[in-house]
Amino acid sequence: MPEFDLIDRLERIICLPEGELQSGCRVGIGDDAAVLEIPEGQELVVSTDTLVEGVHFPAGTPAESIGYKALAVNLSDLASMGAKPTCFFLALTLPREDARWLDEFSAGMAGLARQWRVQLAGGDTTTGPLSMTITALGTVNRGRALLRSGARAGDLVVISGAPGVAARALEIIQAGREPAAMQRKALDYPQPRVDLGQSLAGLATSCIDLSDGLAADLVHILDQSGVGAEIELGRLPVHEGLAGLTDQERWRLQLSGGDDYELCFTVPADSTPELNRISDACDIELTPVGTIVQGSGLELKTEDGASYDLASTGYIHFSGGE
Ligand code: ADP
Ligand code: MG
Numbered sequence: 098m099p100e101f102d103l104i105d106r107l108e109r110i111i112c113l114p115e116g117e118l119q120s121g122c123r124v125g126i127g128d129d130a131a132v133l134e135i136p137e138g139q140e141l142v143v144s145t146d147t148l149v150e151g152v153h154f155p156a157g158t159p160a161e162s163i164g165y166k167a168l169a170v171n172l173s174d175l176a177s178m179g180a181k182p183t184c185f186f187l188a189l190t191l192p193r194e195d196a197r198w199l200d201e202f203s204a205g206m207a208g209l210a211r212q213w214r215v216q217l218a219g220g221d222t223t224t225g226p227l228s229m230t231i232t233a234l235g236t237v238n239r240g241r242a243l244l245r246s247g248a249r250a251g252d253l254v255v256i257s258g259a260p261g262v263a264a265r266a267l268e269i270i271q272a273g274r275e276p277a278a279m280q281r282k283a284l285d286y287p288q289p290r291v292d293l294g295q296s297l298a299g300l301a302t303s304c305i306d307l308s309d310g311l312a313a314d315l316v317h318i319l320d321q322s323g324v325g326a327e328i329e330l331g332r333l334p335v336h337e338g339l340a341g342l343t344d345q346e347r348w349r350l351q352l353s354g355g356d357d358y359e360l361c362f363t364v365p366a367d368s369t370p371e372l373n374r375i376s377d378a379c380d381i382e383l384t385p386v387g388t389i390v391q392g393s394g395l396e397l398k399t400e401d402g403a404s405y406d407l408a409s410t411g412y413i414h415f416s417g418g419e
Contacts, residue, residue, distance in 0.1 A: 164205030176294030264354025
């Protein structure tokens with residue numbers, strides 16, 4: 098398949114017709130570079146992420162879920178900044194000509210692109226081991242981007258959804274068994290919290306998306322904000338996909354399991370009414386799981402108030418300054 102055919106295919110399946118566009122993309126695929134407009138009073142937010150076969154997904158993963166997830170992880174980064182996504186660029190390296198694979202890949206990506214009305218505005222195509230790099234662009238009102246550095250002592254630590262299921266699905270697959278459909282969906286089709294992130298701009302004092310696990314990702318907020326946090330294990334929301342596990346197994350997945358792409362953010366302590374409103378508007382469970390404190394590092398508390406040492410399970414290094 099000549100390269101122009103391939104680009105044509107991608108464009109036909111993924112690109113939105115002009116009427117459905119977010120503002121911003123004046124010139125897209127077909128010229129030497131894209132031309133984008135940045136609305137008055139807004140800033141550009143840009144994120145890039147690469148997925149490599151054998152590293153980020155196993156060989157044989159359905160093309161549709163690869164296409165979906167490649168875009169989803171990038172939209173999740175924009176969401177965690179409070180940005181509204183507008184367009185993305187796709188650098189695709191393919192081992193061989195495979196029209197069917199490409200169409201399925203494109204369909205997975207197109208579904209998500211339509212859902213959030215983000216335009217494929219350009220890219221690059223090469224031959225080699227299967228990998229893809231997406232660069233996603235979004236906008237945020239000037240000075241309103243959600244950073245990792247704004248958490249203050251007394252703030253609540255809040256998470257969206259219920260973490261740990263994607264990691265559970267992966268463990269089941271790696272053990273040679275088949276996860277339940279709901280578990281596999283969490284792994285292959287994570288929902289980037291695009292509308293939630295935008296709703297939090299102006300309320301949250303810091304925000305991060307959960308790609309490496311709640312404990313490790315929250316520590317990034319703590320380090321960059323110069324604060325500590327106490328998390329109450331009994332408040333962690335429990336997904337039905339984690340039913341039947343011991344407390345220790347469940348906590349390990351909820352705290353150290355990656356790939357959830359939920360948001361973890363901090364808000365001032367008196368934000369409960371706003372949280373409830375946003376939870377309803379975005380139709381997503383928002384759970385305060387702990388508090389920001391002075392000092393540094395993450396402390397985990399069991400229901401009887403005892404400290405819990407996650408590192409003792411030997412699972413992941415997550416203490417401050419890592
Ligand atoms: P050039 O040699 O000028 O870089 P290309 O043939 O690489 O031109 O690309 C031609 C057009 O197709 C450009 O607008 C480019 O952004 C777009 N394009 C190429 N590959 C992809 C891709 N994988 N996804 C989206 N657009 C692509
Ligand atoms: Mg090129």
